[in-house]
Amino acid sequence: MDLLPALLTCIKAAAGPMRHELQQEVRMYGTSWTLLALAMIVAVLPFGTRAQNDDAAYCRRLADLALRYTGSAGAEGRLAPSPMTRAAIEDCNRGNTAAGIAALENLLRSSGFTLPSR
Numbered sequence: 001m002d003l004l005p006a007l008l009t010c011i012k013a014a015a016g017p018m019r020h021e022l023q024q025e026v027r028m029y030g031t032s033w034t035l036l037a038l039a040m041i042v043a044v045l046p047f048g049t050r051a052q053n054d055d056a057a058y059c060r061r062l063a064d065l066a067l068r069y070t071g072s073a074g075a076e077g078r079l080a081p082s083p084m085t086r087a088a089i090e091d092c093n094r095g096n097t098a099a100g101i102a103a104l105e106n107l108l109r110s111s112g113f114t115l116p117s118r
Contacts, residue, residue: 058101062108065108065116085107
């Protein structure tokens with residue numbers, strides 16, 4: 001994109017009846033590349049968002065399993081999550097799904113669970 005201003009300057013300096021036509025072609029060419037780049041960015045953005053949403057959903061699924069089936073007996077006879085489980089769930093809730101997923105997967109595997117599919 002930095003070449004466009006230099007190219008336009010050269011064309012402006014050139015004399016002759018085709019100067020205006022050349023300027024239009026250069027502008028159209030530059031605009032086409034800009035539009036192509038924007039279209040590519042817009043096309044790729046949803047994939048990143050989808051991956052984040054998928055990770056968040058997987059993290060919630062692991063958290064539900066960990067809360068339901070792991071922990072130690074609490075005062076009322078229910079399972080109370082360990083501090084490590086609570087920290088992993090907090091990671092998921094804060095958007096740090098990579099850390100939350102890793103901790104919850106390790107916890108569930110060590111408890112003998114087969115992990116759900118992603």
